[in-house]
Amino acid sequence: MKNVAIIMGGYSSEYQISLKSGNVVYNFLDKTKYNAYRIHIFKEKWVMVDENENEFPVNRHDFSVNYVGIKLTFDVVFNAIHGTPGEDGLMQAYFELLGIPQTSCDYYQAALTFNKRDMLSVLKPYGIKTATSYYLDRGNVINEDEIIKTVGLPMFVKPNKSGSSFGISKVKTKEELLPAIENAYKEDNEIIIESFLDGTEVSVGVINYKGETKVLPITEIVSENDFFDYEAKYLGKSQEITPARISDDICQKVEAVSKKAYEVLKMKGFSRSEFIIVNGEPFMLEMNTIPGLTTESILPQQAKEAGISLTELFDNAIELALA
Numbered sequence: 001m002k003n004v005a006i007i008m009g010g011y012s013s014e015y016q017i018s019l020k021s022g023n024v025v026y027n028f029l030d031k032t033k034y035n036a037y038r039i040h041i042f043k044e045k046w047v048m049v050d051e052n053e054n055e056f057p058v059n060r061h062d063f064s065v066n067y068v069g070i071k072l073t074f075d076v077v078f079n080a081i082h083g084t085p086g087e088d089g090l091m092q093a094y095f096e097l098l099g100i101p102q103t104s105c106d107y108y109q110a111a112l113t114f115n116k117r118d119m120l121s122v123l124k125p126y127g128i129k130t131a132t133s134y135y136l137d138r139g140n141v142i143n144e145d146e147i148i149k150t151v152g153l154p155m156f157v158k159p160n161k162s163g164s165s166f167g168i169s170k171v172k173t174k175e176e177l178l179p180a181i182e183n184a185y186k187e188d189n190e191i192i193i194e195s196f197l198d199g200t201e202v203s204v205g206v207i208n209y210k211g212e213t214k215v216l217p218i219t220e221i222v223s224e225n226d227f228f229d230y231e232a233k234y235l236g237k238s239q240e241i242t243p244a245r246i247s248d249d250i251c252q253k254v255e256a257v258s259k260k261a262y263e264v265l266k267m268k269g270f271s272r273s274e275f276i277i278v279n280g281e282p283f284m285l286e287m288n289t290i291p292g293l294t295t296e297s298i299l300p301q302q303a304k305e306a307g308i309s310l311t312e313l314f315d316n317a318i319e320l321a322l323a
Contacts, residue, residue, distance in 0.1 A: 001035050004318060005048075005063070005074040007091065009040045012083030013166045013187070021293040022080035024300075028310040029078075034318065037065075037074070041081060041091070048072070063098055076321050077102035078314065079269075080293060083162065087290040088114040103317040104269045105289050113265065113287045117160050117192050120284065126264050128257055129283045131156075131194040131276075136181065138189040144177050147193055154196040157181055159188035170196070194285075199278035202244050204258040205291065205299040206271045208320055209308070213262055215255045216302035220244035240298060242305045246277065254282045261287060269317060272299050 006029075008022025009015050022038060029036045038049045039058060046058035048065045056065050065072040077095055079102050085091050086104070089111035095102045104110065113119045120130045134150045136142065147155075157180040159167040167187035169180035184191045201223075205216035222239040244251070258273050261284065272291035275282040291299045295310070303313045 001033065002075040002318070002322070003073065004029065004034045004036050004076055004078055005039045006036060006078045006080055007039045007041050007086060008080045009042050010081040010083050010086050011041075011043050012162065014082040015042070017292060017294075018080055018082045018086070018290075021082070021290075021297070024294050024310065025078055025080050025314055029314050029318075030311055033315070037072070041085070063095070063100060074100060076100070076318055078318060079104040079290060082288075082290050082292070084114075087288070088161065101321040103321045105265075105267050105271070109265055109267055110289055113267075113271075113289050114161050115190075116158065116286050117190065119265075119287060123261055123264065123284065126260060128261060129281060131197050131283055131285070133195070134193040135160075136191040136193065138185055142178065142181060144174055147177065148174060151193055151195040156194045156196060157184050158192050158194065159184045159186075160190035160192050162187040197276040197278050197283050199276045199283075200244070200246065202246070202254060202275050202277060202282075203240075203298050204254060204273050204275065205302040206258050206262040206267070206273065207299075207303075207313075207316075208268055209316055211320070213259055214306075215259050216299070217242050217305040218244040218246070218251060218254055219298050219302055220246065240301065242298075242301050250277060250280055250282075253280070257282050257284065268320070270299060 006022050006025050008018045010018050026036050026038050040047050040049055046060060047055040048058060049055055056067050058065055077100055079086050087110060089107035092107035092110050117135055124130060132151050134147050154170055154172045157169045157171055167184045169183055171177050171180045201221040203219045203221055207214055220241040224238060254275060261273060262271055270291055271287055271289055273287040274285040293300060300310055
């Protein structure tokens, strides 16, 4: 039996969603094949949490746990941390140094995709379309007229490195621009401002399944709010329709672009990319490398539609990491 450490929590605003994802992995993992252990990673402590919610400190020197008098080590790590340090490359690099396989992409891909600006600029030369954008770093002079002239109104103001729509605003008037920038700076010291793309929003899961790149059935996002924000994502203020209501022709285009992005970036493990389809053309917004894994999350919904159970999905991720 392989010992699996499921890491969850993290240092960002997304830690509660990560704890949910990690517990789903824990509950659905095949217990006949794996001994699963929940590891909470927080700034103030790294601990293993047992069935009775007792905490045992993790030795960061070799990622082991002294558990009821035995030294517990792990064969593989299942990464369920959204945001830093699980989705931005830090944990990936740490486990690579320790020689412990883990289920997400490698540290470079994690760091690159976590940085929306850098990822989109790497993909652009491959013909992947993106919104018109404008970049700001904390301390830069803010020229509102120049921003509006570049990207137009309405526009989206986003932290460059954050997830779950924290810090994102849709700006419709010049008066809303400065408060939106302040809001984004609460999450990150870099901002990406993008033109509003008026079209159909879709989310596409791409995974390595049994050694092959597999594009999962596409999900269409219909938000009751102005955009797919935190409420829409987690508090039921959206419809997620899988498979998406798009033509076969557009579906093939989106699948091809999603697969290309996954392969160009030399991705591994799970990924979920967001696109807006405008006049039949997919424009890429971002890629998540640790997508939500709760039973309501988009990627598990897509896997289900493809006939892959959560147990099979998680088993496949661990088998590939161990291979």
